[in-house]
Amino acid sequence: MNRRTRPSARDKARFAPVFEGLEGRVVLSSSSLLISGALRPSAARANAAGDVASFPLRFRPFTAMFQGNYTVGPARSPGFATQLYMAGGGTSSSFLHGDIQLAYYVPADASQPAVGMANMIVKNISDTGNQLGADFQAVPGALDRAGRPNQFTWTVNSNSGGTFSGSEGSGTLQLIYYPSRKLPQGATAAGRIGVVFRGSVGTTDTGDITRNS
Secondary structure, three states, X not given: XXXXXXXXXXXXXXXXXOOOOOXXXXXXXHHHHHHHOOOOOHHHHHHOOOOOOOOOOEEEEEEEEXXXXXXXXXXXXXXXXXXXXXXXXXXXXXXXXXXXXXXXXXXXXXXXXXXXXXXXXXXXXXXXXXXXXXXXXXXXXXXXXXXXXXXXXXXXXXXXXXXXXXXXXXXXXXEEEEEOOOOOOOOOEEEEEEEEEXXXXXXXXXXXXXXXX
């Protein structure tokens, strides 16, 4: 029978534990890290030197196309010659289905541009109050062959709500007229009309969480 050999003194020294001294280090607490900004998101640190007086908006390109019926008649407000009203439906880059109500007034003074307002209402399975309002003004001298204003500039107005609460935006508006020979009673012109909005809209992304439009 083989006997196990006893470990030599050299083998014992090889496996003996060795303790080494540790160098001194300063460990930062979580509160000191927050104060220094090390734990803040990079975007927050980047904005620290920017304008923080107002809530930041996220701007996206905006395009909307609608079509519907329009009617033109004598203006009911002093200082204006004629007024146009239209209602219809369409789509946009911000919502799939929507309705629009649009109106503009042409001043009696031909040197003044036409002014108008539009309200784009989102259509979905529940009434969430999502609507985008816009004020617009005709581009001077921009008329179609029949002398109707067809190019405008627009800005978001305070009628906006829901997803568009507190939003800002601007762009261009184009109107394309398809006049009809059959006129409603009291109208001076009528027909079909195409409406095209282009520009950008900035939203807070906190106004409405419903995504079923």
